[in-house]
Amino acid sequence: MKRLIQTLLIGALIGSVGSTVLMADVKKGQKHYLKSYKSKFHMNGTKFATLHTQEEWAALFANEGEGFIKEFSERYPNAQKTLTKPNAWKKLQHVKDFAIKYASDSGNVPSCG
Numbered sequence: 108m109k110r111l112i113q114t115l116l117i118g119a120l121i122g123s124v125g126s127t128v129l130m131a132d133v134k135k136g137q138k139h140y141l142k143s144y145k146s147k148f149h150m151n152g153t154k155f156a157t158l159h160t161q162e163e164w165a166a167l168f169a170n171e172g173e174g175f176i177k178e179f180s181e182r183y184p185n186a187q188k189t190l191t192k193p194n195a196w197k198k199l200q201h202v203k204d205f206a207i208k209y210a211s212d213s214g215n216v217p218s219c220g
Contacts, residue, residue: 136205137217139198147186148179152217156209164210168203171196175203 140152148155159167167174172195180187189195209217 131200131204133201133204133208136201136203138201140202140205143189143198144186144202147189148183152205153209156206156217157211159206159210160212161207161210164203164206168199168206172199172203175199 137152140155144155145151167178176190176195176199180190190199205217207213209215
């Protein structure tokens with residue numbers, strides 16, 4: 108019984124560490140936002156992230172960012188080309204995590220001003 112519990116705990120630990128590696132990264136999202144989108148959206152990362160709640164951000168980024176791309180292409184036409192690039196979703200996955208972590212209802216404040 109003791110061996111079974113140890114095996115399960117080790118499996119859970121390995122599974123949790125392995126799964127976090129596969130997730131998008133908040134820090135990468137912050138960097139991508141600052142590099143690719145800050146100048147196009149004319150706002151710093153703090154203001155950007157607090158535009159929506161966590162739930163709203165999750166909905167906007169559903170279906171490979173379809174809602175996000177639509178909303179921000181309409182608001183900022185000069186960003187449309189960047190947002191609709193074939194590889195844009197790679198960056199947007201990280202931006203999604205950044206936006207959700209620092210959303211208006213999260214209580215978190217990014218240090219990217």
